[in-house]
Amino acid sequence: MTAKIEPMVGRYVHVEIEGESNRIYFEENGAGIPLVCLHTAGSDGRQWRHLLADEEYTKDFRIIAFDLPWHGKSNPPACWNGEEYRLTTARYTQTIRAFCKALLLEKPVVMGCSIGGRIVLNLAIEHPREFRALIGLEAADFQAPWYDTDWLNRPDVHGGEVCAALVSGLIAPQSPQSARSETLWCYKQGGPGVFKGDLYFYRVDGDLRGRVEGIDTTVCPLYLLTGEYDFSCTPDDTRRTAATIKGASVTIMEQLGHFPMSENPEQFRRYIAPVLTEILRQTSLDKQGVHA
Amino acid sequence: MGAGSAHKTGPERLSQRGASVCLAKTTCLNSMTSPSNASGAAVVGVFAEIPALLDRAPELILRGRALDCQCLLRPMNMPFHVSIRQGRIIDLTPGPVPMRSWRFSYRASPLAWVEYWQAVPRPGWHDLLALTKRDEAVLEGDLHPFMTHLQYFKDVLALPRQRALAVLS
Numbered sequence: 130m131t132a133k134i135e136p137m138v139g140r141y142v143h144v145e146i147e148g149e150s151n152r153i154y155f156e157e158n159g160a161g162i163p164l165v166c167l168h169t170a171g172s173d174g175r176q177w178r179h180l181l182a183d184e185e186y187t188k189d190f191r192i193i194a195f196d197l198p199w200h201g202k203s204n205p206p207a208c209w210n211g212e213e214y215r216l217t218t219a220r221y222t223q224t225i226r227a228f229c230k231a232l233l234l235e236k237p238v239v240m241g242c243s244i245g246g247r248i249v250l251n252l253a254i255e256h257p258r259e260f261r262a263l264i265g266l267e268a269a270d271f272q273a274p275w276y277d278t279d280w281l282n283r284p285d286v287h288g289g290e291v292c293a294a295l296v297s298g299l300i301a302p303q304s305p306q307s308a309r310s311e312t313l314w315c316y317k318q319g320g321p322g323v324f325k326g327d328l329y330f331y332r333v334d335g336d337l338r339g340r341v342e343g344i345d346t347t348v349c350p351l352y353l354l355t356g357e358y359d360f361s362c363t364p365d366d367t368r369r370t371a372a373t374i375k376g377a378s379v380t381i382m383e384q385l386g387h388f389p390m391s392e393n394p395e396q397f398r399r400y401i402a403p404v405l406t407e408i409l410r411q412t413s414l415d416k417q418g419v420h421a
Numbered sequence: 422m423g424a425g426s427a428h429k430t431g432p433e434r435l436s437q438r439g440a441s442v443c444l445a446k447t448t449c450l451n452s453m454t455s456p457s458n459a460s461g462a463a464v465v466g467v468f469a470e471i472p473a474l475l476d477r478a479p480e481l482i483l484r485g486r487a488l489d490c491q492c493l494l495r496p497m498n499m500p501f502h503v504s505i506r507q508g509r510i511i512d513l514t515p516g517p518v519p520m521r522s523w524r525f526s527y528r529a530s531p532l533a534w535v536e537y538w539q540a541v542p543r544p545g546w547h548d549l550l551a552l553t554k555r556d557e558a559v560l561e562g563d564l565h566p567f568m569t570h571l572q573y574f575k576d577v578l579a580l581p582r583q584r585a586l587a588v589l590s
Contacts, residue, residue, distance in 0.1 A: 275554040280568050287569065294571035298548025302541050357544045360551040 137181040139202075144227045146198070146206075147220060153228060154202035155195035159187025162261065162412055163237035164405075165229060166194040167245030169267075169388060170331060171292055171324025172315040173201025176242070179394035180401075189409050190238075195228055197221075199323045201315075214326035218335045221248045222255065229259070238408055240264035243362065243387060244331050246353075250370070254340055257349035262408045264352045264401075267359050267387050269366035270337040270373075278332065281325040289317035292324045299387035301358035303396075312391045346376030350411070352404045353377055356385030378404075461531045464496045465515070467538065467581045472510035474580035481580075482508040485573045490566040493526035494578065496534055500526075508573070525567045527574070529558035538581040549575050 137158040144151050156174060158181045166177040174194035181192050196203035199214055225248065229237050238261050241249045246268025253263050280291055293316040300309050316324065344351060351374060355367040364381045371377040382389055382400045389397040475481060485508025493500045493516070500516035502523065529537070529552050536546035545551050552558035560567065567574055 273554075275550060280564075285565070285569075291568055291571060294575065295550070297572060297575065298550055301544075302547055358547060360545055360548065360554055363545075 135182050142231050144231045146224050149206045149208050151198045151206045157193040159191045161189045163234040164190040164192045165237050165239045167241030169243035170327030171319045176391040216327045216330040236261040238262045242266040247335050253344045260349050262350045267362040268353050269362050269370045270341045272362050272366045278325045278328050282322040288321050292316040300392045301384050301386040303384040304392040308392050312388045342373045344374045351377045354380040356382045356389050358386035464531045464534045488570050491523045493523045495528045497528050497530050525562035533557035
């Protein structure tokens with residue numbers, strides 16, 4: 130009997146970010162349109178493992194998920210001397226662009242969740258011509274804080290426990306227990322201060338209010354999908370954001386929360402399938418020289 | 422206090438005992454979801470059952486084994502002084518009790534508790550911090566014991582949800 134071996138393959142690519150070399154871990158599977166997937170704050174690329182193994186999509190898409198530096202199997206850069214980690218809009222944007230450039234990806238689709246959804250909006254604002262389409266999961270230009278991030282990194286509170294416990298409420302109650310547990314496990318494994326450092330981008334540096342109005346979806350289509358149980362980035366946050374972006378597509382996903390791709394992959398599939406099909410259709414039309 | 426010690430809680434200590442019965446009836450539970458029908462008395466009764474429900478959840482007690490804490494867990498304006506030792510609720514006394522100390526307080530509207538205890542809660546009513554975000558609940562005091570055992574408190578206070586699921590399914 131042959132053991133089940135999943136089809137994705139993991140490797141490291143060396144990418145220069147802000148003048149320093151970073152050894153970035155990524156997993157990929159499939160061939161076709163490059164689809165780069167961005168994990169949530171304080172987690173890593175394992176969140177995308179179900180999509181990476183999906184035969185239906187990997188026949189048309191080269192699906193790639195990488196761990197941001199400080200996350201998962203991407204260590205901090207060698208030059209790091211222990212100063213407080215803080216993700217900024219500029220660094221996050223540069224990381225994604227440098228990663229895509231290093232892998233020679235031609236007009237990739239980028240799909241990000243949470244902080245990944247926020248940065249996707251910034252890509253749409255600043256670099257729309259570099260991307261075929263952008264997909265923001267749990268994305269908004271801003272959302273109201275609901276806890277003090279100082280709790281995430283202090284010596285008298287277990288970081289893994291508190292990070293996981295905080296985000297556990299963002300998972301929909303219908304999500305399977307095993308997927309819920311796996312989603313939270315990534316948070317329990319995060320490095321000290323990393324979740325908090327990601328939220329510096331989310332809460333402080335990455336406020337895009339007043340900027341998303343400039344997004345031109347005729348240059349790069351934008352799809353926004355938010356789970357109904359996400360009380361961090363609420364459906365109303367996404368709707369409010371989309372209302373200022375002409376042509377943005379909005380979908381509110383039932384029985385899903387803040388981690389759709391990992392908390393309930395089957396339910397997420399129902400919502401992401403038509404988006405990927407539409408991107409495939411549009412790419413096919415573009416190749417034929419037909420403009421929708 | 423040893424693991425097998427009896428706590429001093431239970432419906433017999435309360436003047437309002439309707440909730441345990443109410444929770445067992447679908448029609449009654451559903452009727453409580455509207456603000457006008459939300460019954461503070463019923464919520465108080467369900468609270469009184471939490472220590473016994475916790476006693477039947479050894480994995481939860483294990484997670485709270487390092488927790489010793491006095492706190493106020495309560496429907497709005499109806500405080501329960503709760504004493505936790507090694508993860509067990511050893512005392513749950515309806516308040517107010519003059520001059521009794523507590524580290525932190527979590528209080529929520531009766532409607533919020535009823536919604537939180539639904540077998541499948543509605544979006545925005547499904548988590549203790551979702552309730553604080555929507556101003557249906559308030560956290561006060563020294564939050565350290567609450568935050569060090571955040572999942573424990575979420576799960577302990579959700580124990581009536583399991584009972585609702587068992588009864589209603």
